[in-house]
Amino acid sequence: MSKGLPKRSEDYSLWYNELVKRADLAENSAVRGCMVIKPYGYSIWEKMQAQLDKMFKETGHSNAYFPLFIPKSFLSKEASHVEGFAKECAVVTHYRLKNSDDGKSVIVDPDAKLEEELIVRPTSETVIWSTYKNWIQSYRDLPLLVNQWANVVRWEMRTRLFLRTTEFLWQEGHTAHATRQEAIDETVQMLNVYATFAETFMALPVVKGVKSANERFAGAEDTYCIEAMMQDGKALQAGTSHFLGQNFAKAFDVKFATKEGGLEHVWGTSWGVSTRLMGALIMAHSDDNGLVLPPKLAPIQVVIVPIYKTDEEFDKIANKANEITKKLLTKGVSVHFDKRDTHKPGWKFAEYELKGVPLRIAMGPRDLENNTIEVARRDTLSKETVDLAQIQIEDYVTEMLDKIQETIYQKAFDFRKEMTTEVNTWDEFLDKIESKGGFLSAHWDGTSETEEKIKELTKATIRCIPLDQNEEQGNCILTGNPSSGRVLFARAY
RNA sequence: CGGGGUGUAGCGUAGCCCGGUAUCGCGCCACAUUUGGGAUGUGGAGGUCGUAGGUUCGAAUCCUGCCACCCCGACCA
Structure with a gap:
């Protein structure tokens, strides 16, 4: 074990990478973009899993498991969904290998081509909704409240341990409901579960909000999220909960007979958190001496x-x-x-x-x-x-452990408060995003074009429209067009 | 996939311009003295210098191809 971690103030991302490795959380693997989660790191994940799983069960959900592979044709059934994920899918085209002619290596057997290619799930809405079609006939089958713990693959260009890896572990909840309102309530309920988990167990204060159209999940009508602030002033999306409307029900023809004898499409939600939470945990609390773990998630609380x-x-x-x-x-x-x-x-x-x-x-x-x-x-x-x-x-x-849990939370809370700035002019926006970072609370005219433009100019995106947003008349920071409330901008992971 | 960089012991590196079988630190092994904030000394083990080819009496060093990784951009939980 070599001494001394890089300093956060000198090179934040080097500090993060080194910390993850030296604290025995994870390391890079032989497979590009994929990580090995080491026993110490995995035991923190297990503690997160155990708590979240308990909270899911308490809100009436059951676990199930759906396949890793998805027929290629499924993905294209929901138009915006395929558009969102197509560029990052791993595809299985063959089912057999054979020895090369010179006998020195193994090659893909060209005779073993799959009739329909399979994609490795980037998320499971499509397989699950194709299954739900068979499970749901009547209002008596609803609501359907299922969660699965699984791995998914998204072929990313640039990866970082825990924050963005090609394969990652997560849970994905998928529910079906008889009414729009019930599905929205479920979406919000799970968002609150995530927020409670983050704040109570991870000691991580989060902002609950709704994503703008640009940042919305591919296939969702609304995406709710919890956003956290890291010590370098960048925001991190820590969890998402989607109101799917009837999009997937329509794409997979999932209908139910109503009490009144009608036939309607069901309403869906999906929600997930991933091993990215590990990254959030590390970047929110740790210091130049190493990790700082909240007692409620520490594998060893006292040594x-x-x-x-x-x-x-x-x-x-x-x-x-x-x-x-x-x-x-x-x-x-x-x-x-x-x-x-x-x-x-x-x-x-x-x-x-x-x-x-x-x-x-x-x-x-x-x-x-x-x-x-x-x-x-x-x-x-x-x-x-x-x-x-x-x-x-x-x-x-x-008592001391409780005090530590509380102190860590308070410190992160104060930091986020310090790093949240109200800005009212474009010059101020430019200045703060460069000099200070953090969340910038500003008026926005509500259009995608403006959001795009701001991203182009500053690399900052709208992290969310906070749920507790105040009604306040103002003018868009960029265009000066009227706005009825402030949204949070930040550079993000 | 564009632009830049790097591959030398388990890890981090020197050597490369100017060719002569490899430096240092950490770690590892043994013994001794140590133990209230990363101990010290002595001895020791460990290397096809990313890979394939070329130039040369001789290549870590020069030339060419390939591979891998890192950083910066476009994409994303």
Whole structure:
């Protein structure tokens, strides 16, 4: 393990790349654009999955699994959907290999061409709606509330670990409803689930909003999103929830018999979050010493590091550490006692800081003598010596973990507030987007042309039209045309 | 796919202009002393210099093709 991470202030993206690798989260793989998620990184993802899955079940959804491959013809059934994804699809054309004539390599067998090519799913609306056609006949079959955990492939030009990879892991919810309003309610409900998850578990404040037409999901009538602010002032879309209208129902002819005896197309939604959340988590909280993980998602919440010279000392410390571990386990705290004698305490301190373990307890001869421990917080890097006679260790630790969770959130919240600027003139817009970055709250005339033009000139896009937008008469930042409310602009990942 | 760059030990690099079988740091192994913020010393292991060909007595170094990766642009969760 080499020392010293690059500094965020010097090279933010280098800092990010190095951190991801050195903290053992993920690395590049033999396959271009695809990553290997390492055990430590994957265990954070598993914690996210477990919590989200619980929240999906609590809102009445069930998991299912649909195939990786989609017949090519399915994709083209919904016009804007195919347009949105066609350029980034991996295509399976053959089903067999054979030895080359010189016997030295393996080649695609030209005789094994598929009659209809298969695409590797970039998202599953089409296979799922083709299936829903068979599942839905009557209003009694509705609503249909399904989620799947899966991998998808989008052939991207430029990739970055977690933020944009060719293959990524995600969940995609796909629901069908009898009425427009019910589908919209579902869309908003899942957006709220995502927002709650981000804020409560990831300690990541998010703005809930609606996408402009330019940024809308291919095939959706409306795309809702949660947008987060990273430490370099760039925005990151952390989750999306789409109101599909009857688009896919019409494309795949999914109709249901109403109570009144009519026959109508069903209303759909889809919503997803991906391993991109890992990127958000890293970029929102971490510092120049390494990861900073919110306790609710940290694979190890507390690490105990012994400091000792003799075996005898170690045994005493180990006894005490085991005592503490047992007490913490009764409160469901995940503890790791690092008894390796192959590394020195100072090395371990740096290592656990790099990996973002929220709380570190160190115990040495002095502590044995005084019945104390040294407690260090990862988020503030502060240390204090605690007298074990004065506290209940399990209560002390759980309270401390809650405090850390809260502090991390508050810090990110304050940062986002600081990085959200109201701008009222085009000059101000140009100045702020260059000098400060962050969210720029500005009036917009509501047209795609204006949005395009602004993107062209500044690389900033409309991240969303906030759901809590205030009615406010104003003039478009670029064109001066009338506008009835502010939207959020930012440069984005 | 355009423009630029880089491939030398597990990782990061020097050497390349000016040809003579490869430098340094981290890591790894052994032993000793160490252990309250990334220990120190001594000894050791590890390399078809991305790949194929060419020039040459001799190529990491010069020439050509190919491959991979990185950065910058157009596309995107």
